[in-house]
Structure formats: C-alpha cells, structure tokens
Amino acid sequence: MLLLLCNLIALTIVRAADDSAPAEMLARVENAQSPNRQGLDGYTLRQVMDRFHVPGVSVAVIKDFEIHWAKGYGVADVESGAAVETNTLFQAASISKPVAAMAVVRAVQDGRFSLDDDINTILTSWKLPDSELTRGHPVTPRALLSHTSGLGDGFGFPGYHPSAPRPTVVEILNGSKPSNVGPVLMERPPFTAYKYSGGGVTVMQLAMTDTFRKPYPEIVQSLVLGPIGMSDSAYDQPLSSERDRHAARAHNGAGRAMDAKWHAYPELAAAGLWTTPTDLAKFAIEIQKTALGRSSKVLTQASVREMLTPVGVGDYAVGLGLSKLGQGWYFGHGGSNWGFQCDFIAHRLKGYGVAIMTNGDAGRPVIDEIRARVAAAYGWDSLDKPVLR
Structure with missing residues (x-):
C-alpha cells in the first residue's frame, strides 16, 4: 500500500511538472535571448516582430506527437486592432500543396488512379499539350507533386483582388484572360531536374475535380480536413463572410494594411488554403503517427511513405520538402502569399515540430x-539554434 501511495504521489508530481512545461517553454521562446546566433541579440519575441514590422504571429508547437502549446501574438489587422487568437485564420499559401498532395495520395490509395499514371489519362476537361519532351516518360501525378514534371512555369501566384474577375483553372493553365500568370508549358523531360511549379500542382487540382466531379474544396474536406479534424481549415476562395470574421489581414513589409484585406487564389491546391498553426500541427502529427503505424485517419503507413520518400531528383517527395539535419530527418513546407508568410517543419521520427x-x-x-x-x-x-541562457 505504501509503495502504491508513493507511486501515485510520484505520478502526480510528474503530471504537475508536465503541466508547467508549456509555460517554461513559452518563456524560453518569448523572452530576450543573449547571445543569439540569428543576430537578434537581446530581443524579445515582441521586439523581433516590431523589428521586422510583422503585426501578427500565430504558433503551434508539437511535442511527443501532440500539440504542446499554441498561442497568438500581436494583431490580426492593424486597422481593427483585433488580436491574433489561436483560431485566427491565415493564408497557408504554398503549404496548401502538401495538404492537397495528401488528398491525391488518398485518391491513389482508394484506387482512383496511380501516382505513376500519365496525367492525360486522368484529365478530361483539359489536356497537357503534346510535347517531344514527354515521349520517353509521361508527366505523372508523382512528378507534378514533387516539382519534377518538367513544366517550366516557375511562377508564384499573385492572387486577385476580391473585386476582380477570377479565371477558371483551365484559363490559368492556358494563360488566357483574366489569368494574371502565363501558360503552363513543358520545358524539359520529366524527372530530369527539380523546378518548383505551382502550375504543375494546379494541373493536379484539375485532375482531382475531373476524377471526383465535385468542387475542389469538398474533395479535400472529405478526404483530409474532416478526417484529421482540421476544423478551422478550408479551401474557400474567396473566403466566406462567416470565416472572414476570424481571418487575419494582409500587411506589407512595413507592417501597413494592404489595400484589400486579402487576395483570392483560384489556384486552390497550390495557394488557396486558409488555416491555423494548430490545424497544420494536426496535419503534421497525422503524418508522423501514420509513418510509425500509430494512426490511419487518412492514409495507410505504406501510402504516407510516398509523401516521405524523395523521388530521386531534388529534396522533394510527393508534396513535402525533406531535409536531413545532422541525425534528424525533417519534413515540411513554407508559404508566401500577398501579405502572408508561413512555415511548418516536423521531425520524421521523434514526434516534434x-x-x-x-x-x-x-x-x-x-x-x-x-x-x-x-x-x-x-x-x-x-x-541552427540561438544560444539559450
């Protein structure tokens, strides 16, 4: 009995220590740090934000395959003064791509098509133009989602003012009005080089809507967002009035409000996701746990490995960037839209990010x-870490 009582007391102490851990870690992230390897000696987090004129930041930290803490800093809109909360929506920009890629891999898992099928056998409403460059190897979903398809657009998407006309996906791919980007064309044979291609991911968006015969937001909601519980995420472009009440505003490099609250992105798979760091953390955790055989909300262990295995050209797998830092393998993605910047990174095995x-x-x-x-x-x-003391 005494031993049991001692064990219970010890367990209570451990739980109490765990409960205080987020506060301790928050202090180490938020407080002034000196020396600092990033050249920001003695800056608090608030001072770092002021130094770079960033009005608002939202953060979610993963530890042991769980969200350890999440917090908002600053304001969502300098004009309204609304504070950033953990449920404040931000544009995910190119982080839209790995979420879109997971939906594709789920479609593959369900037998809709293969990652190595000729994309023109999947597309019905538009075809990638014939090219001598694809005679030896066709463009495939795997190539499109790893930026090794040979497509040469290489452009980012500037988005559209909410009042401006927006093109269809086919108009975007053809570079025809009112699209504000050029056409998607072959530049080199597939799998011979890496070149980042938002246009290639947009081709895959069209392939998904051709396959499912549903609006793209509904497809990703049913395949990925819903099963993972990403309840504050949607490919709504433009954003609905209900969600817009919780959305951050775009700001320029001087921290001033843009002339519109945000731009709309019909290139949904490449740039159109609205989300929160908490939901992105849920996404990363699902990949981590599925890779270790501990979850299967969306993908099987075999399927998720497609998202964590380099295709052989560059540092990309299907939808995710991969990096090896010392003994640590990480996956993640960054994003940059008009007035928004974001990033997520997670360890392949150790359950943090x-x-x-x-x-x-x-x-x-x-x-x-x-x-x-x-x-x-x-x-x-x-x-690359700052020195904490």
Whole structure:
C-alpha cells in the first residue's frame, strides 16, 4: 500500500511538472535571448516582430506527437486592432500543396488512379499539350507533386483582388484572360531536374475535380480536413463572410494594411488554403503517427511513405520538402502569399515540430527566429539554434 501511495504521489508530481512545461517553454521562446546566433541579440519575441514590422504571429508547437502549446501574438489587422487568437485564420499559401498532395495520395490509395499514371489519362476537361519532351516518360501525378514534371512555369501566384474577375483553372493553365500568370508549358523531360511549379500542382487540382466531379474544396474536406479534424481549415476562395470574421489581414513589409484585406487564389491546391498553426500541427502529427503505424485517419503507413520518400531528383517527395539535419530527418513546407508568410517543419521520427503563420510580407525572419528558438528550447536535432541562457 505504501509503495502504491508513493507511486501515485510520484505520478502526480510528474503530471504537475508536465503541466508547467508549456509555460517554461513559452518563456524560453518569448523572452530576450543573449547571445543569439540569428543576430537578434537581446530581443524579445515582441521586439523581433516590431523589428521586422510583422503585426501578427500565430504558433503551434508539437511535442511527443501532440500539440504542446499554441498561442497568438500581436494583431490580426492593424486597422481593427483585433488580436491574433489561436483560431485566427491565415493564408497557408504554398503549404496548401502538401495538404492537397495528401488528398491525391488518398485518391491513389482508394484506387482512383496511380501516382505513376500519365496525367492525360486522368484529365478530361483539359489536356497537357503534346510535347517531344514527354515521349520517353509521361508527366505523372508523382512528378507534378514533387516539382519534377518538367513544366517550366516557375511562377508564384499573385492572387486577385476580391473585386476582380477570377479565371477558371483551365484559363490559368492556358494563360488566357483574366489569368494574371502565363501558360503552363513543358520545358524539359520529366524527372530530369527539380523546378518548383505551382502550375504543375494546379494541373493536379484539375485532375482531382475531373476524377471526383465535385468542387475542389469538398474533395479535400472529405478526404483530409474532416478526417484529421482540421476544423478551422478550408479551401474557400474567396473566403466566406462567416470565416472572414476570424481571418487575419494582409500587411506589407512595413507592417501597413494592404489595400484589400486579402487576395483570392483560384489556384486552390497550390495557394488557396486558409488555416491555423494548430490545424497544420494536426496535419503534421497525422503524418508522423501514420509513418510509425500509430494512426490511419487518412492514409495507410505504406501510402504516407510516398509523401516521405524523395523521388530521386531534388529534396522533394510527393508534396513535402525533406531535409536531413545532422541525425534528424525533417519534413515540411513554407508559404508566401500577398501579405502572408508561413512555415511548418516536423521531425520524421521523434514526434516534434512547429507551425508558424504571419500576416506580413516580412514574416520570414520572424518565422526563422521562432523556429530556431523552439528548436533550442526543446533540444531538436541539428537545427541552427540561438544560444539559450
């Protein structure tokens, strides 16, 4: 009995220590740090935001395959003064791509098509133009989602003012009005080089709607967002009035409000997701746990490996960037839309990571600093860290 009582007391002490851990880690992320390898010696997190004119930041930290803490900083809109909350929506920009890729891999798992099928056998409403460059190897979903398809657009998407006419996906791919980007054309044979291609991901968006015969937001909601519980996420473009009440505003590099609250992105798979760091953390955790055979809400263990295995050209797998830092394998993705910057990174095996979203064009150095502080506080493998004292 005495031994049992001692064990219960010890367990209570451990739980109490665990409960206080987020506060301790928050202090190590938020407080002034000196020295600091990022050149921000003695800056608090609030001062880092002010230094780079970033009005608002939202963060979610993963530890042991769970969200350890999430918090908002600053304001969602400098004009209204509304505070950033953990449920404040930000544009995910190119982080839309790995979420879209998971939906594709789920479609493959369900037998809709293969990652190695000729994309023109999947497309029905538009075809990738014939090219001598694809005679030896066709463009495939695997190539499109790893930026090795040979498509040469290489452009980012500037988006559209909410009052401006928006093109269809076919008009975007053809580069015809009112599209504000050029056509998607072959530049080299598939799998011979890496070149980032938002246009290629947009081709895959069309392939998904051709296959499912449903609006793209409904497809990803049913395949990915719903099963994972990403309740604050949607590919709504433009954003619905209900969700817009919780949305951050776009700001320029000086921290001033843009002339519109945000731009709309009909290139949904490439740039159209609205979400929160908490939901992105849920997404990353599902990948981590599925890879270890601990979950299967969307994909099987075999299927998720497609998203974690380099295709052989560049550092990309299907939808995700991969990096090896010391002994640590990480996966993740960054994003940059008009007035928004964001990033998430997670360890392949060890169950930790962080998602960071900002509402300013100058958000990248703030993201880098927060990521470095989190990595140092939690003792991550081999990331460039500030020195914490």
